[in-house]
Amino acid sequence: MKEGRWLRTSRGSNSPNGSVLYSEEWKTARQISKIPFIDKDDYGEEIICFKPELQLLGVIVDLNGNYQMVADNLLSSFPSSLTEEAVLFILDCLHHSTSSDKLAKALKSVRCMNTDVGYKSPGECFFSDAEWGCLLKVFNSVPLIDHKFYGSRITTRKNELKQLGVKVDFEEAVNVFVNSFNRQASFSSITKENVFSILSCYRKLKGASLEFPSDLEKCIHEVNWLRTRLGDYRSPRNCILNGPEWESISAVTLLPFIDDGDNFYGKGIREYEKELKKMGVVVEFKDGVEFVAAALYFPLNPCHITSENVFSLLECIRILLQEKDYSFP
Template sequence: MPPSKSFLIVSSLGAILQSGSVLIDIPVIDETFYGNKIHEYEKELKTRVMFSYEEACEFIGRELMHEQHLSIQAGRQINLPYDKFVNSIRNGSWPKTSHGLRSPVGSVLYDLGWEVAPQISAIPFIDKLLGVIVGFSGNYKVVIHHFKPASNLANLTTEAALLIMECIKYSSGSSKLINSLKGNKLLEDKHGFQNTSGLPEIDNKFYREKIFTYKGELKQIGVVVDFEEAIKKFAHLFKQKASQTSFNQAC
């Protein structure tokens, strides 16, 4: 192997070379053959031999692209059935995501458009360091599919709560989604997070004016949005409190 394609391992290179060797052959200088004395010539070796983390990353990436190019060329020459090849890749759980190894189907390539979604949805994001960007572009279906249990949706930011409203809107009132949200402490009122029914008033300073554009969605999860309905709700709760007080006094 020519020196220009060889590595001399130093501590910072150990992990990256070990990971890369799973995918490609990495030519590491055999220290058992040369002995520790080889390290005395690092200055001379650096003219061609690779030592740095950056060089290791570049080498592994370059070799992977080369291997991919060769496999495509070979496949074309012998007319390999690519549908079977692609399906085997699609169906396997091999990409490392934020939720472990998953199938490529349904996994998401991260960019800033997805920044809020992880608060409410356990989406399997492929490591954003891969450098491929796929925008959010209104992918509410993905967010809903991986929706977290309502018990994990406390103390949401303004953006996350508004994203929930968008998901309800997109789902056209999905009973499964609506039922999972009803009665849970999702929304910030003027006394903290409360469940989505009762008399606490939603904190419009926290959610800003945009919250008022989701009256229909709020109503679906149990929020009182009409004045007449609020009066009825207040009267019902008042009667409950009054009867409880009378019962306690009688006891």
Template sequence: MPIVDNYGRVMAARKGVLVPANGSKWISLIGSNPWREDGFVELGEDYLCSGKFAGVSTPENSLIHFLKRYVGASDVPDTMSAQITKKNTFLLLDWIQRLRRKGVNMPVRFLKCIKEGNWLKVSLNGILGYRPPSQSFLPSSSWGELLQNESVLVDISIIDQSFYGDKINGYKDELRAIGVMFDYNEACQFIGKHLMALAASTTLWLLEMLGVVIGFNQNYKLVVDNLKPPADNISALTAESGLLVLKCLKHFSSSGKIVSAFKRKKFLKTNMGYKAPSESYLFNPQWGCLLEVFNGFPLIDQNFYGTDIVLYKNELKQLGIVVDFEEAAKAFSRVFKQQAEKSSINKDNVLSFLACCRKLNGTAFKFPDDLKKCIRELNGCVLVLVLEKHYDWKLLGFFSNALEVKSHHSLDDFCKLWKVWEVLESGSGEILLVDKRDVFIADDLPLKDLFEQSSCNPLFVWYPQPSLPSLPRFMLLEIYSKICVRNISESVLKEVSTMDGDGLEQVNPSEILIGKGLVKLILGFLAGFSLKMEEEKRHEAVRNLLDLTVIETNDPISIGYSLSLSSGERLKKETKPMIRWDRESKKLFTVKMDRSGGHRKNIEYATCFSEAISEGLLWENEDHIRELAELIKLGFVLEFDEEAIEFLMKTQNLQLFLEDDRFISSAFPTDD
């Protein structure tokens, strides 16, 4: 709504509206409009006056009430620039509360004025006075009295609740917004900042008189004499505290007390959380790759402590941290043996270890003999020998001619080798090699579920789960198709029980809830963001649904499936869906719905109904079948009540377009 400001200008764009200055409360508080640069418009004084136009009279201040209600024109409580009354304090807090509820931010300069102004009544060790909100506290317990005793070096300003009463506790959010502090931790930080400010100034002598030690002066003995072991569960130990322990070890001759206090405490931050020194390792860029082969070595977090941590190598060793290659190699050897015994060394471990071997080759860092022995033990697992590594090149020709050793291996050779390694039975989680005539691509999920447990061998092609970025599932399925692996949907023979004869009755589609509500839901989904189906296609899909002949039967619908394998074995399965959409005959067969069967039967029918309709509509867009089925199932439970469907669509961010409304009107002319 355009408005006229106090300069007579018509303003259409704005962030907020202030009532006219004449008679307002904000003018007495700040004297001028400090929000002008932030988009706040001050109304002109003409809005205060009465008026008469076309025989209609407008009383004085009526327009202001209108603008307060419909435009959001606001005022602030009247107050003085210094010490304000209790009433005006609550008026100010009420005004801030209203702004926060409306989501309107106060201008930075005005907020700063409130935070730093000496207007809040407080108590300082029993003496009343005024302090800025940013230096005041409203404690929720008795800690405020404790901090106001003589042992505290900094005055703590506690809001005078005897002056403001319990009502002040109802404005904690507003008080916090203008800088008031509430917690004991905030009070401690306030005291600490004040003392640090004194320490940074020329008043150090004052702190010294108060008993504060000024300057560390390498006084490590003072630290050690007052040393206490850290807690067992440390979650926020700083880097400086850890380095201080190492400095004490370095500069204090008697280190036994420090070592005994910290050796078994988890105070060191590593890449695996906080660990004790006896569990930790110091990474050395020359040979540290050995500790990265497996994930079980807690490495001290040098990003946390900084590069200075390496200057305390001897002190770290005193605490029990592994810092030398010899000790690290022994630890690696133990882990390597454990992983080898459990057959847990994977491809990444092998590649990382080989890269580390290459890096250490030719250096002074040598593996211990027991590790070399463990690595070189074959245990009958090597099936391929690279002859050129063991024999002179002149003998290779002899091997090829006399012993028929191939110099170049074909794909079939590797497949034969794989056959030797092949897992003999399923259930081990390994990849099996199966004749391509006996495995299928699962392009039909219901058929996959039907046949999956029918054979002792896997019936469906393997693909990694989750899908690998380098080899997506769809790409692997394309490869299977190119080598003539068949789709399950194209390989089964289907036999549907005869539907002609007694027990069949044609019914009105509305009897199974195929009506206006269902069509609205389907059209909204097809036009939604996930599918974005064009108008013509979505109308054609719904028209196919509405053109169906609905046949009701008392007997279950039986569908038999058979799947032939290369061995001559034929797998047979039968299913009895409650509803079946036969696209060829344009008929929808359904078992007679019994609403007296209870919730179990109703939800079962709703599930079958939603799946049959979704699969019939989206047989070319399988990825969206389940999503549509869930919507239809919920709509079925609601009996596709139009008001309920409209609310459901709104919650799913679905809408109908004008062309869809026209289509529905033409499809259901008697409902208009």
């Protein structure tokens, strides 16, 4: 009785061993598989009354971890926009199934993942981790899996997402950011919004337990991406964050102050003084006097040079004289 093909199912006559008694908990599984459910249209609801007997014969009567049954009976093609429940169920199947490779292969090219830019195939998507996901949002250059759509459960299935082809690692996010950053910087198209996003993300990453990859440090520290009052873009180490102590010297110099005018970064840039300093920006007068010698710009009328200007210049000379390795140009 267990092996004979006498039981009518959704896939024709089948043996009890390998058939399933349908219930609501199989509703999601039905979206992605062709499981042989016992034909209730034929037998009627009365068949449910024989649940213990059917189970004794080998019929699967509840889901209860029977994910392998789903993996073994996958549909030959999948809809391009699977429901939230279906995707989460697939991830559960990958987690529990012994033939997860088969399931992953079947879904890799299907545009089944809901992202912030619509449905995409797993290989096109990134999983935005709470710790470093800000990197992926600076330039909005990649599809991010919609966490609100899938809920918190999806965060427990990162390994399964990776198996499908979704990019879930910090290193992959860094590569995307570095490529986008260098490309935007090469066209001088890193916007005010991008800069504040970078600074905010830098603050968050420095506060996390993450080791900064060298290529991420290099692009932030060495690429020309900060706009100055001179109208050009420079690397942090070639910029100065303006402050009251620079006021007297700025009248007789053309210094590369970060553009804090209302039409660009504004005064809000000073909120990131700590981060800018870590990146190499000069934020204190004593650290930027070497800029002065190369940036001197005296007014045509000497009467416009105030005593404050003179004292600031003399203070610069004093500081430079204390540096043994410095030679005046």
